[in-house]
Amino acid sequence: MEPLFIQGTQNTPEFNFDVENLFIVLTGHSKISKTNDFYQKITKYITEIEKIRPIRLEIEFNLNTICRNSKRGILFLLMRIKEIQMNINTEVKINWLYKPNNELVKAIGEDLEYMVMIPIHLKPIKKNSSPALELEESF
Template sequence: MDNYTLIPTPKTPRLYFNAQNGEFEISGRSIPENSIEFYKPLLEWLDEYERNPRSETKLHVNLEYFNTSSSKCLVEILRKLEKVNEKQSVKVFWHYEEEDEDMMESGEDFKKILKLPIELVVVKGGG
């Protein structure tokens, strides 16, 4: 299975999904014109990954900002990882800058609605 990677743009995040080692990352800004179209290939990739996941999968979410439609897509991504977690270990690391309460609250919200181990990770703001 090939890895799924996308280079970030000012409106779309870096997507790095390594099928060989189970290391996944979503980072940057997620405000694409059409979130559903943007994330659709990744969701399809995750369907394939779910059939034969690594023994441990780690997703690092390190977004500085995402819009409402991206939020819905993030839930879809995490729901697919819930299915992987029924077979193999999945850990989600939700990174946020210490002064960014909105991003911290988003991580806490995802923790409440999903059956996944989500660890909130504080990133010290660069001054």
């Protein structure tokens, strides 16, 4: 399976799948229109993960803005991840980073956790710190 990198735009987040480390990152703004197939493409790509039968998979969401259409796209992506987890018993860890003053992004993470029934680790990003460093400290 090949790694996948999609450059972020004003309306779509950056997507990076590091196949070697089985680590997926979505970063930036997610303000897609109803006709934008960004999350459909990613979900289709994620389906290929099942073929390599990973023991573990880590996903990090670091989104500043999420619109209703994006929430739906993320929901379907997480539902596919849940299927993979159940089908091949993959250990899945999902980190949901948010700025402490961004209650909407935090609430969307909580909603998605409830809807998909998969643990999502909500992690506030402290001011003047790197999210990667905070995650490192939490292991």
